[in-house]
């Protein structure tokens with residue numbers, strides 16, 4: 001495919017290039033395995049000496065086409081689809097961490113990732129130190145240890161809607177000899193490409209805007225190919241020293257800038273197996289084909305709704321980086337010049353009950369756990385995802401007790417606004 005194609009063209013066309021007489025849509029290779037004429041050929045595949053398909057837990061042509069499209073959108077060298085966003089973040093780290101290691105993560109991240117890093121990884125012997133991303137470089141540096149293997153943040157945090165200073169994080173990570181991993185779920189590559197700001201590995205929950213239709217759970221890990229593992233070989237023995245499970249092959253020597261991606265497939269996916277189903281990959285690809293159009297509409301609608309909310313006397317506060325007086329507006333101008341996403345965080349004057357009354361009065365906007373979908377939807381973390389926490393515990397987790405997460409869809413913004421207004425009149 002021609003180089004330097006624009007993002008919109010990549011959304012529609014990257015990844016699958018049909019040859020003469022082949023289907024124009026990505027075919028669903030709904031097959032566990034692939035047939036070979038002789039055993040020698042298959043043996044070569046098992047030794048990673050030849051490229052090809054043999055078992056869909058490792059690789060599948062449908063998944064590869066969709067992963068290739070996402071890699072092209074992010075400007076990476078390789079990508080791997082996973083069964084969920086959770087699996088993507090776990091694998092992105094577990095590919096370079098083991099028991100006894102440590103990671104540094106922003107405390108402004110998705111609740112599921114916060115639990116994964118803070119609780120579950122700990123059971124595997126991997127410790128995480130959470131830092132306040134707005135803290136000074138000097139203070140964040142103090143979280144690093146000799147055994148630190150990665151740094152992690154979210155471009156736009158879920159549910160807080162805070163914008164990450166990616167360059168600052170990349171500088172800190174690199175001065176400590178570790179890669180920066182950024183979860184780019186909310187911004188999508190349409191609005192931010194973290195590799196352009198020094199990030200090394202990008203993850204997504206494709207469940208959100210990439211799918212966009214609330215049809216499939218999925219995730220992806222994308223590698224920029226830029227991080228020099230060998231320059232920090234002592235930290236990354238898994239990539240820079242021989243892998244016993246592949247006859248002593250060394251990933252960086254054999255695969256160059258594809259080392260990280262190859263290891264993730266050949267070792268982590270082989271052994272842990274959270275693979276995307278080819279049918280789900282097909283559905284994600286349908287979403288990707290219109291991602292550029294949907295993101296523009298999400299941003300346009302959300303901007304209008306955020307402006308309305310910020311001018312309404314019943315609203316206590318609004319956090320949307322597209323608002324000129326927002327505390328993240330300067331960061332947004334730098335990292336998200338074309339728009340951020342459809343998600344707005346805001347609070348109503350009153351208490352938890354006021355938020356519930358407003359939500360229960362909505363007619364068009366749905367109450368769901370989901371976010372970043374073509375349908376407008378809403379969630380009150382204090383009453384739903386985080387309902388076990390007291391107001392104080394919520395604040396410690398970086399979530400205001402009155403925070404309402406409004407995910408603005410791509411319906412007509414007149415209708416969304418009318419629904420918000422009529423529900424406000426009922427509180």
Ligand SMILES: *Cc1c(COP(=O)(O)O)cnc(C)c1O
Pocket residue numbers: 084085086087110112113154158183185186204205206207208217218219
């Ligand atoms: C939803 C989400 C995840 C988890 O993804 P799943 O597909 O639900 O497993 C991770 N990160 C962010 C930012 C998310 O919004």
